[in-house]
Amino acid sequence: MGHREDLLEGAKRCLLEKGFVRTTARDIVRESGTNLASIGYHYGSKDALLAQAYIALVEAVSDTFEAGGHPPAGTEPGSLERFHEVWRNVIRTMRTPGSPWHLSMEIIAMGDKLPEVRDHLAKAQREAARGVIPMLMGGLEEDVPEDDVDTLGKFYMTLMMGLIAQWTFDPGTATRADELTEGLRRVVEASGGKVPGPTTGEPS
Structure with missing residues (x-):
């Protein structure tokens, strides 16, 4: 790997161990075996690197939302069964030791101390909203209209x-x-919709 990739991997390890606020540029350099100048050259700043590292961690976890990149077997797009299976997979990642999701809470609580990280992740959140829609509703991410991102996507996020x-x-x-x-x-039932009840009693 080159310095860019080494820095990203080092930053990911630092985030999981120390979080955003406690991770310093020297921590990342020490963990990645690179140098301080490399951070500025490849990422512009430590905070920009940390934002990219967090996005990479979340993307790796998100790949498990749909087994093998495919929708849950036997479920129809938009169905309660699909809804249940996707969210069950999401929750499974929150139970996993070393899950990166706790870092989201740090950003919410400490975002004023990390304005550059917050700004990077705010932009990434919209794309995350776009990406989650096909998991639940079917179709391709590139075909998701902006209106769906602003409604369904934000609902799911x-x-x-x-x-x-x-x-x-x-x-x-x-x-x-x-x-x-x-x-x-x-x-949905209270609003007058007709939907079948989901299978109950299975673990989340």
């Missing part, structure tokens, strides 16, 4: 952030996929 907060704060009382799905079913 709101659920995501709520789940991250709950699982970071207290996993014992955090929402499970079957509870989330049943909540959605009741909302």
Whole structure:
């Protein structure tokens, strides 16, 4: 690997160990075996590098939302079954030791101390909203219209952030996929929609 890749891998390890605020440029240099000048040359700043490292960590975790990159078997796009299976996979990553999701809470709590990181991740969040839509609704990411990003995408990201907060704060009382799905079913039913009830009793 070159210095750019070494820096990214070093920054990822530092983030998981120390978080955003406690990670220094020297920590990254020491972990990556590079030098301080390389950070500015390849990424512009330490904070820009940390933002890219976090995005890379999340992308690696997100690849497991759909097994093998495919929608859950036997589920139709837009169905409660698809909703349940995708969110069950998402929640599974929050239970995994070393999960990077707790870093999102640090950004929310300490964002004023990390304005450059916050700005980078705010831009990335929109693309994350675009990417989650095909997982649940089918289709291709490149075909998702902007209106869907601003409605469905933001709805799903709101659920995501709520789940991250709950699982970071207290996993014992955090929402499970079957509870989330049943909540959605009741909302739709109360609005007059006709939807079948999901399979219950299976672990999230």
